Structures are given as C-alpha cells and as structure tokens.
Amino acid sequence: MKINNKDEYIIIVGCGRLGSHLASLLSKERKSVVVIDNNEKSFNRLSKNFSGFTIEADAIEEETLLKAKIDKADVIVTTTNDDNTNVMVAQIAKSIYKVPKVIARLFDPSRQEIYEELDIDTICPTILSAIEFKNIIIEAGGED
Amino acid sequence: MKINNKDEYIIIVGCGRLGSHLASLLSKERKSVVVIDNNEKSFNRLSKNFSGFTIEADAIEEETLLKAKIDKADVIVTTTNDDNTNVMVAQIAKSIYKVPKVIARLFDPSRQEIYEELDIDTICPTILSAIEFKNIIIEAGGED
Numbered sequence: 001m002k003i004n005n006k007d008e009y010i011i012i013v014g015c016g017r018l019g020s021h022l023a024s025l026l027s028k029e030r031k032s033v034v035v036i037d038n039n040e041k042s043f044n045r046l047s048k049n050f051s052g053f054t055i056e057a058d059a060i061e062e063e064t065l066l067k068a069k070i071d072k073a074d075v076i077v078t079t080t081n082d083d084n085t086n087v088m089v090a091q092i093a094k095s096i097y098k099v100p101k102v103i104a105r106l107f108d109p110s111r112q113e114i115y116e117e118l119d120i121d122t123i124c125p126t127i128l129s130a131i132e133f134k135n136i137i138i139e140a141g142g143e144d
Numbered sequence: 145m146k147i148n149n150k151d152e153y154i155i156i157v158g159c160g161r162l163g164s165h166l167a168s169l170l171s172k173e174r175k176s177v178v179v180i181d182n183n184e185k186s187f188n189r190l191s192k193n194f195s196g197f198t199i200e201a202d203a204i205e206e207e208t209l210l211k212a213k214i215d216k217a218d219v220i221v222t223t224t225n226d227d228n229t230n231v232m233v234a235q236i237a238k239s240i241y242k243v244p245k246v247i248a249r250l251f252d253p254s255r256q257e258i259y260e261e262l263d264i265d266t267i268c269p270t271i272l273s274a275i276e277f278k279n280i281i282i283e284a285g286g287e288d
Contacts, residue, residue, distance in 0.1 A: 010281065017251075021274040026281065075281050103280055105273070107161075121280060125273040129249070130165040132267050136247055137154065137170065137219050 007032065011073045013059040013089050014080035018105065018125070020045035022079065027051050034068050059089050065097070075101040083107050090120045151176065155217045157203040157233050158224035162249065162269070164189035166223065171195050178212050203233050209241070219245040227251045234264045 008031050012023050015037035023035045024047035033052030036059045037043065043054045057064040059078075070076065076093045078086035086104045093099040095118075104115060106122040115122045152175050156167050159181035167179045168191035177196030180203045181187065187198045201208040203222075214220065220237045222230035230248045237243040239262075248259060250266040259266045 008281075017270045018273050018277075021270055022277050025274055025278050029278075029282070031281075077277055077281070079277075101281065103277060105277075123273055123276050123280070125269040126161045126165055128272050128276060129162050129267055129269040130169055132272060133162075133166050133221055133223075133247060133249075134169050134173075136265060136267070137175075137221070137245065138173070 008074045009069070009072055010034070011036065011065075011068050011070060011076045011093075013037075013076065013078040013086075014105075015039075015042035015045060015054070016079065016081060017045065019077075019079035020047075022077065023052060024050055036064060036068055060085060062092070065089075065092065070097045070099065073097070073099050075099070075103070078102075078104045080105070081107070083111060087111070087114065087118075087120075090115070091118055094118055094120060152218045153213070153216055154178070154219045154221065155180065155209075155212050155214060155237075157181075157220065157222040157230075158249075159183075159186035159189060159198070160223065160225060161189065163221075163223035164191075166221065167196060168194055180208060180212055204229060206236070209233070209236065214241045214243065217241070217243050219243070219247070222246075222248045224249070225251070227255060231255070231258065231262075231264075234259070235262055238262060238264055 010026055010031050010033050012019050012035045015035045023033050026033050027050045036055045038058045040056045055068055076099045078089045080086055090102045090104040094102045103121040106124040109124050109127055112122060154170055154175050154177050156163050156179045159179045167177050170177050171194045180199045182202045184200045199212055214237060220243045222233045224230055234246045234248040238246045247265040250268040253268050253271055
C-alpha cells in the first residue's frame with residue numbers, strides 16, 4: 001500500500017453533517033483533505049480550523065474528480081445523502097483511478113452486497129447507531 | 145436499579161430506519177419491546193420475527209405513553225428524526241415517570257449539553273459515523 005501517514009491525501013465527497021464533521025476531524029489530525037460539494041453553503045459547516053481545500057462542483061463529473069487530483073488520492077470517502085451518488089463515485093475511484101482505500105456511506109443496508117463485490121468498505125450510520133443503542137441498553141440491564 | 149434482564153421492558157419512540165432496526169435487534173435478544181410511531185406504515189420496516197407490540201399514535205401525547213405503560217418501562221429510547229420530539233419525550237420519561245434508562249437520538253450535536261443537564265444519554269449518528277470513518281482511514285495509513 002502506498003499510503004504514507006505524513007502526506008496522506010484524502011478526498012471527501014459531500015459536505016453535509018457527516019462529511020463536514022469527518023473533514024474537520026481529519027484536518028485536526030493534520031491530514032491533507034479536499035472536500036467536494038455542489039452547494040457552496042455546505043462548506044460553512046467546516047470547523048474554523050479546517051486547513052484543507054474545498055471544491056464546489058458535482059463529484060459525479062469526472063472533471064471534478066480530476067480537479068480534486070483523484071489520481072493522487074490515498075483515500076476517498078463518499079458521504080452524500082444519496083446512495084446512488086456514493087456508489088457511483090466510489091466505483092469510479094476504485095475501478096478507474098485505483099484509489100487504494102475507498103469508503104462509502106450506506107443508507108440502505110440491503111445494498112451492502114453490491115459494495116462488497118466492488119471491494120468498497122461501507123459504513124451504515126443506521127446500523128452503527130442501532131448497535132450502539134443496543135449496547136447501552138444491554139449494559140444497563142447488566143448493572144442489576 | 146430495578147432492571148431485570150429477563151423481563152426488561154423497552155419502549156422505542158419512532159419506527160424509522162433506526163428505530164425499526166433497533167426494535168428488531170432487541171426483539172431478537174428476547175426483550176419485551178413496544179414501538180410507537182404516528183405512521184402505521186412505518187411498522188412495515190420491522191423484521192418478520194419482531195415479537196413486540198406496536199402503537200400507532202403521537203408519543204408526545206401523554207395518553208400514548210400511558211398506553212405504552214411508560215410507568216413500567218425499564219428503558220425508553222427516542223429515535224425520531226426530530227430533536228425536539230426526542231428531547232420532549234425523553235424529558236417526560238425521566239422527570240415524570242422516572243424511567244431508569246432514557247436514551248435519545250441526537251441530530252444536532254450542539255444540543256448535547258441540554259441532555260447532559262437532564263441526565264439523558266444521547267447517541268449522535270453523525271458523530272459515531274465520522275469517528276468510524278476516521279478509524280478506518282487512520283487504520284489504512286497504519287498498514288504502510
């Protein structure tokens with residue numbers, strides 16, 4: 001794997017609540033981050049200390065990805081609210097640009113298999129949260 | 145704490161993606177679960193093996209909570225898409241009915257303090273997911 005912690009380069013697609021929070025977290029860890037969103041106002045969600053770049057454009061267009069230097073990216077994360085956009089961009093990144101690490105946000109858990117076939121890591125906020133809630137509840141019972 | 149694992153009684157408010165997934169998980173663990181949602185169609189999201197009860201009504205109305213036997217609940221979880229509803233129901237459960245464990249889904253992380261003052265546990269899917277993404281990214285870097 002060509003990833004090097006020092007100059008790791010990460011592209012985040014979507015600057016909603018999740019994308020912006022992640023971008024701010026990674027920027028804090030001194031990673032090089034570029035965030036793409038087609039709505040300029042979304043970038044207001046980034047923390048004041050965010051030191052990366054922003055691109056206002058549609059990530060589905062290849063021109064946008066080239067502008068974000070996808071050919072040099074170590075990691076790409078798709079975090080938009082639309083599963084179709086997320087899988088499409090993830091697929092382009094994986095198949096055409098051979099980005100070493102591709103991670104996609106997943107809304108509909110039933111789509112998991114498609115991603116697995118494409119060797120794309122997925123994170124489903126709904127499942128994560130349900131497990132977390134369950135753990136807190138079970139833990140409470142254990143205190144008895 | 146009066147919770148007993150065997151007959152633990154859990155109320156879930158909201159049967160969206162998160163609420164339905166959680167209800168199904170807990171039902172699988174043989175917990176007694178009641179799910180409240182004001183839209184009957186939401187209950188279609190529950191797994192086929194869900195063995196709990198459903199109540200089609202507005203959880204903000206006290207009558208609904210009494211119908212759900214809130215006075216006997218060990219745990220109440222508010223999972224709706226609306227922070228106001230979640231905090232209001234959580235507050236009623238904690239202050240009036242002294243439910244031992246109250247957990248609320250939180251959309252807007254800046255509201256965290258309000259919940260802490262009320263001694264209500266919160267789970268913010270956005271923050272959870274951002275941390276999970278970050279861990280996967282940092283982990284990938286570690287493989288170098």
